[in-house]
Amino acid sequence: MPLSATARLVVTAFVASGTTHLARPRVFEPLMPRWVPAHREMIVASGAAELLCAAGLGYRPTRRAAAYASAALLVAVFPGNVKMALDASRHGSMGLRTAAYARLPLQVPMVVSMLRAARRGR
Template identity: 65%
Template sequence: MSLPTGAKVVTGAFLVSGTVHLVKPEVFEPLMPRQLPAHREIIVASGVAELLCAAGLLNRRTRKVAGYASAALLAGVFPGNVQMAVDALRGDNTPLKAASVARLPLQWPMIRAALKAARTA
């Protein structure tokens, strides 16, 4: 079975985001809760996880595990996305405010798409 359309979106998003995590990890540092140690290491590890999930979704033999892992990863980073939106709303950058708030409800269809990919593998 081919990769469902929603899973293609998740794969593309993970490829882009995972690459940014590795190339410009400082972009994600403001999202990190102060109480967590090793911010840079966590950011790099999450980028690697996104790239592994993307690769896993592309391969039919690994799609089931990658779909469930992708859903878990998306759920795990949701608090960081909420923090990004809260921080953006405190600032003056209107496009950032709009983008960071608009992306929050997009997490849920992406989680559903990842789960669908896992179930249809």
């Protein structure tokens, strides 16, 4: 069975974001909470993880593991997204604030979609 529309959205987001993490890691440095060690290394590692998850979701034999890994990755990067929203509310334009806060609840259906894909294994 093919991936759901939400799961395909996760794949697309992971490919775009993962590529940007590797090609332009400085873009993500302001999102890093202070308590996260080795910012640059974590940015590169999370970009590689996004690309690996996207690839794994696209290949049926690895889909279950990649879906669980994707759900975990979405939860792991959530503090960075919260920091981005908080920073935007202090320093950003209305458009940036709106986008930053709108992004937060969108992670819930993405995580749910990944967990469903993992349970289905397809």
